Structure formats: C-alpha cells, structure tokens
Amino acid sequence: MSDLEKILNIGDSSPKLFKKGEMIQRPGQSQANAIYVKKGVIRSYIIDSNGKEHIYMFASEGWITGDIEAVELNQPTRLFIDCLEDSELVFIGKNHANRAEMTKEQLLQNMQKLWRNNAKMQNRILMLLGSPAIDRYKYFLELYPELPNRVPQKMIASYLGIMPQTLSTIRKKIAKGQ
DSSP: OOHHHHHHTSTTOOOEEEOTTOEEEOTTOSOOOEEEEEESEEEEEEEOTTSOEEEEEEEETTOEESOHHHHHHTOOOOOEEEESSOEEEEEEOTTTGGGSOOOHHHHHHHHHHHHHHHHHHHHHHHHHHHSOHHHHHHHHHHHOTTOTTTSOHHHHHHHHTSOHHHHHHHHHHHHTTO
16 A cells, blocks of 8 residues: 555545536635545636636646645635546545654655655746746646546646647647657
8 A cells, every 4th residue: 555545544535426527626615625536637727807717737546636725724725626527536634644654764755756746836837937838738748648638628728828729739730740
C-alpha cells in the first residue's frame, strides 16, 4: 500500500461517486477539502465578473486538487469544482494526514512530491506570464498526457489562456511537425 493510500484509508474517506457535469464545490462554501481522484476527471475554475470561465487545474486519476488556500486557512472556498467524467473521489480534510502513521522516510517522500507539484504550478504560472501559447500547450501535454482526448478543446484553451481557434492552429502546427 502506498503512502497516499495509507492516508486515504483513514476514517470516513471512502470514495464517493459523482456523475459527469455534477458540481462538487462552489465558491463560498465554509468547509473545504482536498480531493483525490481515484477515477475520472475533474476541473477547478473561477468565473470572472464578465461570466468567463478560467480553468485553474484539471485532475485525473491519482491527482489531488482542491481549494488549498480554503483548506489550509479555514476560509470559504473560491473555486468551482465539477466533474468532466463520471468520477470516484475521496475527500481529504486538513488533518487527514496527521492521523496516518508514516515513517520519517515516508514523510520525506511526500514532501518531495509536494515540492515537485509546487514546481509544476510555478512553471505554469511563469509560462502564462511570458511564454508563447505553443510552449504552454506543449507543457500541458507533458503535464496531462492523457487529457487531450478526454477534455473539450475549449476547456484546454481556457486553461492555457488562449482562444479555442488559437489552440486549433497550434494543434495543426504540431501535427505537421512545425
């Protein structure tokens, strides 16, 4: 059993089933949890004052996501989270890991995973600030190789901060080897 499975097998952490399109979290909720995706695909996003969606993150099998600031600081949630496929999810509270018995080595391994995930998020933010759209799409493919066939192109475009037509052009260029 992996370290993550040890953490997830504590207390009331049995998987919950959600249907495609079902909302898991809305802004303003007072209780936030991290969400482990056992099966399926979910997304977290905001909607700006003009009604436009901005996708923060996708999470598929083996990923953990959620409104981490709300979880850590015990604040109301700010993110929408919904299912893009039928999904099997495990909700993880802030003190969930405290109840798992892990060795110092296991804790160190988990910290390394956390640092890697933070590095990926930092890279994404830096790319949004200053990299061409084609580079952002290539990084998306590295980060989420299984998602291009599971997520609508308009959502991928939102995640990349570009228009769907621009993403279509980029995909054509990549397919031609340019």
